[in-house]
Amino acid sequence: MRALPGRCAHARQARRSQEMRVRAYLCSFVVILSLLCADSKEDAALLNGADSLYRGDFATSFDEFISLFEETKEPYYAKLAAQAAMGKRDTKSALLLAELYIKLSGNDEDLIINKILADVYAQNGQIDQAIKVLEKIYKQEPSNEVGEVLGNMYMLRSMPQNAQPIFQQIYDTTHHIDMLKKLLLAFVAQKQEQKALGVLSQHLLHYGCEERFCEEAIGIYTDLRGLDFAKDVFEKLYVKNPTIPAAMNFMRVLIALKQFQEAQGIAKSFPFDKGLLLDLYVMQGDYARAQKEARQAYEQSQNPKFLALEAVYEFSAQEQPTHKQAESIAKKLGEAIALLQAKGRQESQPETPQDAFFYNFYGYLLIDYEIDIKRGMEYVQKALAIEPYAIAYVDSLAWGYYKLGDCERAIKAFSQIPKDQITNNPDLRAHSYQIEGVCGKQDMSQKRVKQ
Structure with missing residues (x-):
């Protein structure tokens, strides 16, 4: 040429x-x-x-x-x-x-x-080959983009000691949340949890956090057993900027630490959804306070949800509810459910998991206290139509069949519950003994008669 x-x-x-x-x-x-x-x-x-x-x-x-x-x-x-x-x-x-x-x-x-x-x-x-080539590239072009890819490759090859300084350098330049997460992961992979907690805390104190990352950060503190660090950090953020989001984050930490009284004090200082304060009472097992708060919430809002919760908490507050108390509470809950259903139809709202909870609670009361077993079964079926795999609702269904004397259906329904769930739940174990025991004996008797 x-x-x-x-x-x-x-x-x-x-x-x-x-x-x-x-x-x-x-x-x-x-x-x-x-x-x-x-x-x-x-x-x-x-x-x-x-x-x-x-x-x-x-x-x-x-x-x-x-x-x-x-x-x-x-x-x-x-x-x-x-x-x-x-x-x-x-x-x-x-x-x-x-x-x-x-x-x-x-x-x-x-x-x-x-x-x-x-x-x-x-x-x-071909990760090893990719790493060798990327190392050459990074020497020539030490950009954040190339460094992040190389760091990711190091992590894939369980080489966090190589990835960490690269992630650290990029984080120091950008202070980007995604890079912070990778840096924390590199520290944890090297069993340097305290360094990870320190870096996370410094980031939050200097740059704060958006709502989603705040929740993630609390999860990281929990996983690394650093909730005491989290309390100190989120308390400072709350004092510095006492907004509702800051209060919510601080309360999440306090709840994780089971410091409910302190969380309640914050909850009362802000116009939170009343459900939050109710949850705090329930976490402490203070159903009497929860019942009283639910009644006040209903009187203020006229929302039948709180009327239904009042009935649930009233039942839970009793150590051993009598048949008369159960009948009275079931009547209140049934009335609240009717109001909830009318409200839902008026607003064209679909039924929710909370509706399923109320249906099952009401249905189980009617079944367990033999107030109206068939009606109770209808409401349990309504709950299962919303949440078909909820173990508590399947248990209520099996218990209803048992109370009706339909052993075949009771055993069939109860068999849907995993064995490990039954082992770890005292209520399920009690039902298992009765359903399988009584129905099992009946089944054996029927076989003997046929013989």
């Missing part, structure tokens, strides 16, 4: 030596200028391939550069063809051409080629 004269030859030489990325290495001006300088078949093929590469037509570009490489055996064309192959997601060809470029040129430090190799190795799951 003859050399281009003057300025055109100089332009051609510049094209061959540049190391810019796939879509940025040629600008429109260069393409136009090069077209003006082209005076050979090879030049025209090069320019067509470059233009196709620039426009994202990777298949055409690949064909042009492969043809040029086959004709000239110049490594540079193998490199361009490798770029085009990656563009059209032909990783097999990209890998072969990249390796061929290194073999022919003797240059294993080419940034673009190494990026192609790293990408292909990563996609093929």
Whole structure:
């Protein structure tokens, strides 16, 4: 191939030596200028391939550069063809051409080629090879993007000691939450929980946290057994900025620490949903206070949900409710449910898991105290229609069949409950003994009669 004269030859030489990325290495001006300088078949093929590469037509570009490489055996064309192959997601060809470029040129430090190799190795799951190439790239281009990929590869290979300083450097630059999470993970993987807690605490105190990350942070403190650290941090954030979100986060920590009295004090200082204060009383087993609070909430809002909760808490406050008390509470709960259903129809609202809870509670009262077993079964069925896999509701159904004397259905329903759930729950164990015991004896008696 003859050399281009003057300025055109100089332009051609510049094209061959540049190391810019796939879509940025040629600008429109260069393409136009090069077209003006082209005076050979090879030049025209090069320019067509470059233009196709620039426009994202990777298949055409690949064909042009492969043809040029086959004709000239110049490594540079193998490199361009490798770029085009990656563009059209032909990783097999990209890998072969990249390796061929290194073999022919003797240059294993080419940034673009190494990026192609790293990408292909990563996609093929060849993590060790990807790490070696990424280490070369990171030395040449210590960017956050490359560093994060390399750090991720180190973590995949259980090398947190290598990933941690990279994540630390990127976090120090960006203070980005995603990078903070990766840094914490690297510390934990090295069993450096105290360092992880320290970094997390410093981040929260300096930069605060958005609602979702606040919840995640409390979870991290809990997992690392650092709730005392969390209390100190979220208390400072709350004192510094006593808003409802800050109060909620501080209360979450206090509840996790079972410091309910302190949480109650905060809850009373803000116009939270009354349900939050009720939950705090329930967590402490103070059903009498919860009942009183539910009554006040109903009087203020006229929301029948609180009327239903009042009935539930009234029952729970009794150590051993009598049949008369159960009848009275069931009547109140039934009236509250009727109001809830009317409200739902009026507002065209679908039934919720909370509705299912009330249906089951009411149904179980009617069944267990034999107030109206069949009606109770109807409400348990309503609860199961909303939440068909709720173990408590399946238990109520089985108990209803048992109370009706339908042993076959009682055993069938109860068999849906996993054995480990029965073992760990005293109420389920009690029902298991009665259902399987009594019904089992009846089944044996029937078999003897048939014999």
